[in-house]
Amino acid sequence: MLEGNLLMPGVILKVYDEQDGLLWDSAPYDPLNQELPAAEKQDGRSPLLSFFHWLNTDEHYTSEHVFWTDNRVYRLEFIRKTLVEAHFLSVLTRNLVAANILGLGVAVVSGVFISRKILRPVRQIIDTTKNIKINNLEERLDENNCEDELQELARTINRMLHRIQTGVEQQQRFVADASHELRTPLAVIQTNLEIVRGNTDESVAAQHNWLNNIQEEVGYMTKLVDSLLFLARVDARQIPCENARFPLETAVRHTVMPFEPLAETKNIALTMQTEPLTYYGDEAKIKQLLGILLDNALRYTPAGGNVTVHLYKSPQAVHIDVADTGPGIAAEYLEKIFDRFFQVDPSRSKELGGTGLGLAIAKCLAACQRARIKVKSRPGEGSVFSVRLPLESTSGQPSGS
DSSP, X not given: OTTTTOSOTTEEEEEEOTTOOEEEEXXXXXXXXXXXXXXXXXXXXXXSOEEEEETTEEEEEEEEEEEOTTSOEEEEEEEEEOHHHHHHHHHHXXXXXXXXXXXXXXXXXXXXXXXXXXXXXXXXXXXXXXXOOTTOXXXXXXXXXXOHHHHHHHHHXXXXXXXXXXXXXXXXXXXXXHHHHHHHHHHHHHHHHXXXXXXXXXXXXXXXXXXXXXXXXXXXXXXXXXXXXXXXXXXXXXXXXXXXXXXHHHHHHHHHGXXXXXXXXXXXXXXXXXXXXXXXXXXXXXXXXXXXXXXXXXXXXXXXXXXXXXXXXXXXXXXXXXXXOSSOXXXXXXXXXXXXXXXXXXXXXHHTTOOSOHHHHHHHHHHHTTOEEEEEEOTTSOEEEEEEEESBOTTXXXXXX
């Protein structure tokens, strides 16, 4: 092996005697082949593989003690140069650093692109919402341009905008209708006052008739303003419910009794069908609700007709029905009958003293008691207004017994 130099390329072999004298060197002229530092040499058997840095060159070495045929001990020292490996590791390190920098750049650019793509629908939602004003509440978000949670968010915002638009439109109609309703009696009052002031030669009786007209219009306006104030308090949630246990049958009878003279004057049969019941609720508001339904029934029922009040209890609720034999209501008007200022026949309602707010107030009073009010009617067959009072109040106390 020594004569044929059968060592692997890059491997240096040195042979030392027992006195650590160099006997043979496989690469004596290699400039990198230098004597190992004393700190790297070890007595006896060395580790299988050691590493040291010498002359700025990384090398691996190992040494072994062997016995030869002449009974002498020799130390063989193998040194492996790592220049190629060091160069490879250096290139690999540079490439890895460059790849990491490139990968980081790609990740940042991709992240910005993806985040912008993901947040684009959010930006569209924000921009569209910012542009919605009181005069363009009909604008809506594009739900088809979003996915999953963003689509649900857009759908929820659209529902909210619809509710706001409906509320604003109702308020605008309310103001317009109220202005119209107030304008008519004011015009009548103004006209009658001008007649009274301009006709000084008329008798006191004639002037008294004009003053009666003014008084009627003032009464109508007072009733209208009271109704508007009540609805305003309802909208502001300033109508507290004073619940207490009371005899419901007695309350119904006391509410019906004041209408009996009016029914007799109009030749209308006013009857009651009741049963002994106690209820836990706001007695005043229930009586006011029943009074509105009775006033409405007597106003539109012709002479010779019938108005019936029926109080009874079912397993689920307490019911108060007010049935009349009036002209009835067409099917297309049933859903609007509880709207504010809605009147099936405005001219006839004004003639009969109606304001178009009674049933709207009745609906609010029913809601205060967590009750439901509905109407069944057909033209020519009269109407039945039904109030369904829950058996249990919000306080948890039983309502009817």
